[in-house]
Amino acid sequence: MNQKKYEQRALIVGIATNILMGGAGLWVYHITKIGALFLDAYFTLVAVLSGIVAIIISKHSKKTSKSFPHGYFMLEPFYAILKTMLTLVLLVYATISVTTKALNYFLHGIGEKMNYGPVIPYEIVMVILCIALSFFYWNQNKRTNNTSTMLTAEARSTLIDGLMSGGIGVGVLIISFITEGGNENSPFSFLLYTGDFFITIILVTFSIKEPIKVLKDSFIEFANGIVTKQEIIVPIEQVLRRHLPKDTVLKNCHIHKIGMSFRISVHLDSQSDTISKKELLQKTSCIEEELSHQYENISVNFVFP
Template identity: 40%
Template sequence: MTQKQIERKSLIVSCIVNLIMAIGGFWIFSITNIQALFLDCSFSMIASCSCLAALEISKISNKKTKNYPDGLYFLEPLYSIFRTLLTLVLLFSSVARTAKAAWGYFAYGVGTPLMIEPVIPYEILMCIICFGLSFFNRSQSRKTNDSSTLLATESKGNFIDGILSLGVALSAFLIKLIDINGSLGFLHYTGDFFITTIIVLPAIKEPISVFISSFRELSGGLTTNQELKRTVFQFVEKNLSGIMTLQKCDIYKIGMHIKVCIYITNNIDYKKIQTVKRNILKDICPIYENAEIVFCEW
């Protein structure tokens, strides 16, 4: 099975599982009207819909066109950027929405007690599924030697969804233990805001890290993947040894496309360059299928 096939198979599984979670989430939200649940199931719905887009991108990203002779791999980090931006917007808008409701209670005494009972078992189940799906996508990504930007994005998204579910379950359990007529009884009316805020703050880190990594790929920055750099450099040195003098080796990663720019001294025989290039690709391609070698004069 090729790395692209592994990627597409994993995205199909993610799409189906996320859709099931989203339907279940909206059903529980319709019963409880807890905004933290809306945030949780919205994540699942976004993940399911975005998986469909990711599937299409996975199908066409390696196709070469007249205007893009290296392929359409830039669509992969571009997808990740849009997905993470949408995630961040959803996180912040959920905090703002619940903050408005909490302000209404503190300022005007207007509010409705949260319906906690159906939340806890549902969120525990969702937490298990999300972390399981995150582990599945992470393990599938490793089968591509972590070259799949799409699977890395999905894995991080599933992990965030799991954190949200865990946060809602724990918070709901704590609120359930609080006497509504006691000193902390206000949490039965405003707990939605505190739950949402508490689970959003640590969740922000993941989409921001994915955004930075994807933006670096899209803008043509050198890869920071140390395992990729170590593996490629090892093969380059091995095949150049005794034939050419290596001055510098730059490695770029755009989606699943790996571009290796090898800088060597002038006046090197063209036939030798082609032979060395074939040998390097022979070593690299079993690990990173979509690799390209470019020799440049130093």
């Protein structure tokens, strides 16, 4: 199975799982009206829609045209950028929503008691599903030698979803113990009306780092930046050194990763005034052949000062 097949299979499994989780999340949200559950449920439903888009991109990114002779791989980091920005928008929206509700209670005494309903058993199931799905994404991405930008985005997004589910469950459990019996005279009675505010703020604070990291990495890819991860650079340079043309020294190499596509510019210093064109072509072919076992879409170009 090629790398794209692993990617597409993981996305299909993710869509099916997220449909189940998203539907259940909306049902529990409409029962309880807990703001944090809105974030949790819609986060999952966004994953369904983005997963469908990801499959379409995955199936077409390898295709070439006159305008894009190297394929449409730029759509993969572009997808990750858009999805991450949408994730950040959801986090901000949820924060504003629960903050408004909390201010209404603290300033005006207006609010509704939290209805726990089936929250805790629901969140236990969601945490298990999210962890399993995130692990599945990472496992399938490992089979692509961790080259799938889209699976990386999906794995991190699902991990955030699981963190939210676990946080909501733990938060509701703690609040239910603190406010047991709904005693309005308890010093913690305010949690009956503002508990989802504290839960949501804590979740956003701990989870916002992940989408920002994905956004940064995806933007570097989309802008044609060079790879700086040593776990990618070192093995590639080892292969290059084994196949250098005669009388040349590896000065440096610039690795451009765009989605699952790798373009490597090999900068050489030559100790000779001339280099055989035939030898260069042979070395390029050998390097690409060896690296193709790890990276399915790769091209190598030699550059001289």
